[in-house]
Amino acid sequence: KYRAQLLEPSKSSAAKGEGFDVMKSGDARVALIGFPSVGKSTFLSLMTSTASEAASYEFTTLTCIPGVIEYKGANIQLLDLPGIIEGAAQGWGGCHLAGLTLTGPNVPCPRRALLEKELESVGIRLNKSKPNIYFKPKKGGGISFNSTVTLTQCSEKLVQLILHEYKIFNAEVLFREDCSPDEFIDVIVGNRVYMPCLYVYNKIDQISMEEVDRLARRPHSVVISCGMKLNLDYLLEKLWEYLALTCIYTKKRGQRPDFTDAIILRKGASVEHVCHRIHRSLASQFKYALVWGTSTKYSPQRVGLTHMMEHEDVIQIVKK
Ligand SMILES: Nc1nc2c(ncn2[C@@H]2O[C@H](COP(=O)(O)OP(=O)(O)OP(=O)(O)O)[C@@H](O)[C@H]2O)c(=O)[nH]1
Ligand SMILES: [K+]
Numbered sequence: 001k002y003r004a005q006l007l008e009p010s011k012s013s014a015a016k017g018e019g020f021d022v023m024k025s026g027d028a029r030v031a032l033i034g035f036p037s038v039g040k041s042t043f044l045s046l047m048t049s050t051a052s053e054a055a056s057y058e059f060t061t062l063t064c065i066p067g068v069i070e071y072k073g074a075n076i077q078l079l080d081l082p083g084i085i086e087g088a089a090q091g092w093g094g095c096h097l098a099g100l101t102l103t104g105p106n107v108p109c110p111r112r113a114l115l116e117k118e119l120e121s122v123g124i125r126l127n128k129s130k131p132n133i134y135f136k137p138k139k140g141g142g143i144s145f146n147s148t149v150t151l152t153q154c155s156e157k158l159v160q161l162i163l164h165e166y167k168i169f170n171a172e173v174l175f176r177e178d179c180s181p182d183e184f185i186d187v188i189v190g191n192r193v194y195m196p197c198l199y200v201y202n203k204i205d206q207i208s209m210e211e212v213d214r215l216a217r218r219p220h221s222v223v224i225s226c227g228m229k230l231n232l233d234y235l236l237e238k239l240w241e242y243l244a245l246t247c248i249y250t251k252k253r254g255q256r257p258d259f260t261d262a263i264i265l266r267k268g269a270s271v272e273h274v275c276h277r278i279h280r281s282l283a284s285q286f287k288y289a290l291v292w293g294t295s296t297k298y299s300p301q302r303v304g305l306t307h308m309m310e311h312e313d314v315i316q317i318v319k320k
């Protein structure tokens with residue numbers, strides 16, 4: 001709690017999603033976070049048409065440099081950031097993926113933990129989903145506590161103590177998952193940012209095969225070498241997977257689908273999302289849609305607004 005209070009000014013800007021001082025562009029945004037000289041700028045220059053100065057001395061990059069990766073018809077904005085130092089993580093909202101870069105030769109594990117700790121302290125949760133706790137502050141009636149699972153880390157007493165710390169005396173709380181006290185606090189505070197993260201170990205040309213193998217097996221990890229252009233294709237594939245993007249193609253009646261201009265949406269998008277992307281008022285004029293692709297049993301299939309789209313589906317919208 002005290003740490004949160006100390007970090008209050010920087011935390012609120014992070015939570016509001018103002019983000020870095022660059023124009024948001026493209027379909028998704030990836031921030032490159034890492035210690036100085038791990039190769040973030042080298043990576044940006046290699047993958048995008050933007051050149052970001054790289055050098056062997058630390059803190060070469062002093063501002064946020066954006067670049068764009070074109071992949072599978074999507075524009076992915078990549079942000080090259082100054083090397084992180086303790087207490088420097090800020091302005092994180094609005095990003096869809098954290099690409100943490102770590103480098104080979106020196107023991108990487110404590111460095112990974114240090115970066116995670118840094119981001120944790122400003123309210124960013126990596127590769128975690130929002131705790132499954134129902135929480136609703138009330139005007140009166142005290143605290144009602146329930147759980148649908150056996151709790152091993154929290155009890156009714158502890159939950160009450162925590163709520164009182166936050167000056168909440170009336171609320172409804174339902175644990176649907178065996179959460180920790182910290183996770184419960186995240187729910188009360190409510191402004192946490194949940195973000196997928198890929199740990200990228202660069203400069204594998206400088207370490208032994210055994211070490212490369214060990215790093216590659218760690219969860220959420222990809223090993224690369226910008227210097228020798230190793231494993232970059234695989235990194236792009238993983239990036240795509242972690243961003244969970246979906247390409248949808250549109251088709252006009254009696255014409256072939258337009259495969260040159262995909263609509264890029266987050267995974268789990270419905271026909272209604274597609275409509276909104278095409279035109280603000282399209283959903284209200286919607287009659288039905290024909291969909292070809294893996295989301296339907298047969299192609300084409302007549303579907304409604306709530307139908308869930310899948311990657312590379314083709315859609316034809318019929319208006320009233
Ligand atoms: N051996 C090797 N060197 C690399 C690799 N990638 C980058 N480097 C070198 O590492 C040094 C630092 O690279 P930068 O791209 O400046 O690193 P950065 O993370 O942007 O550093 P800051 O902006 O200072 O935080 C440069 O001398 C690069 O040439 C790699 O895969 N292998
Ligand atoms: K550098």
Ligand SMILES: [Mg+2]
Nearest residue numbers: 040041060061
């Ligand atoms: Mg740099």
